[in-house]
Amino acid sequence: MIVAFTDLDDTLFQTLRKLPPDMKGLTPATLGRDGQPHSFCTPAQSALLAHFAASGITVIPVTGRDPAAMARVTLPFTSWRVLDHGLTVVRPDGQVDPEYRLQVLKQLGPLQDALKDSTTAIAELAQALGCRLSRHTAHDTHFMTVLKHPDANAASLERVQAALEDHLTMRGDADLHVIANANNVSVLPRAPGKAEAVRYLREQHFSDATLTLALGDSLSDLAFMNACDLAITPPGGQVLRTVMAAKLPQR
Structure with a gap:
């Protein structure tokens, strides 16, 4: 196979x-x-x-x-x-795999305060730069904050990315990381x-x-x-x- x-x-x-x-x-x-x-x-x-x-x-x-x-x-x-x-792992029949879901929820629980803190820390700058902030959930639990600029303005997204990375460094928080592409910047757990x-x-x-x-x-x-x-x-x-x-x- x-x-x-x-x-x-x-x-x-x-x-x-x-x-x-x-x-x-x-x-x-x-x-x-x-x-x-x-x-x-x-x-x-x-x-x-x-x-x-x-x-x-x-x-x-x-x-x-x-x-x-x-x-x-x-x-x-x-x-x-x-x-x-x-x-989220979805089985061939379209149902969420329950065993993996339990593993994920167990790991996400201790990360909620850090995710909330990072989201709060970036909200004011994101608004000033015209970025839309959204909180994404899996299994009814916050796991990622995404910042998206309506015009995909590279300078604004770079500033948001740098601010988030500085915030995580200042906190000494190695459990979260920042990912970025041409359209958005996100902060989410390294694992799961x-x-x-x-x-x-x-x-x-x-x-x-x-x-x-x-x-x-x-x-x-x-x-x-x-x-x-x-x-x-x-x-x-x-x-x-x-x-x-x-x-x-x-x-």
């Missing part, structure tokens, strides 16, 4: 804004809240998914999307799913997360897999990618941009 654990946004599909304007052969992959196509697979991404299907490879999404956002993904995933940045969910599935339900593949584009995907046998990352993604920019000695 071969299992592919894969991030979704910017790995298997992306919005038109991130694609060349003249690209042909796009396949709708998600719907927006208005019910219209929102993200698309390129021919290469569609070919990869078709290859997985033809080869009998089990494909498991590992995504930051919550259940509502996952419901707008139109690709035919039929196995397990990892949602909420790794806080995507890596813990992937390890849980590997140990509890896919221990007989002869090969596990990991697909992701962001630095926040690296932990779960490192929990698999081989990793695949798209060109132009955050992972490869960071590697290409690194000034490391050649050995």
Whole structure:
């Protein structure tokens, strides 16, 4: 058995804004809240998914999307799913896995004060910079605060990111971390997360897999990618941009 654990946004599909304007052969992959196509697979991404299907490879999404956002993904995933940045594991029958849920709630409880403190600390600056602040929950428990700028203003998002990182450093809080991309900045637990969910599935339900593949584009995907046998990352993604920019000695 071969299992592919894969991030979704910017790995298997992306919005038109991130694609060349003249690209042909796009396949709708998600719907927006208005019910219209929102993200698309390129021919290469569609070919990869078709290859997985033809080869009998089990494909498991590992995504930051919550259940509502996952419901707008139109690709035919039929196995397990990892949602909420790794806080929720969904069984093939669509039900939340209860054992993993209990593990997550046990770990989230002690982090509530730190999450609340970080959210309060950044709220005034976020408002001044025009960023929208939202608290995300999993299993009715706060696990992440997201700050998003309506115009994706890089300078504003960088200031918010720096302020959050400074706050965590000042607190000496190693249990939370900050992740960022072109659209938003988030503060959330280091664990549990995507890596813990992937390890849980590997140990509890896919221990007989002869090969596990990991697909992701962001630095926040690296932990779960490192929990698999081989990793695949798209060109132009955050992972490869960071590697290409690194000034490391050649050995």
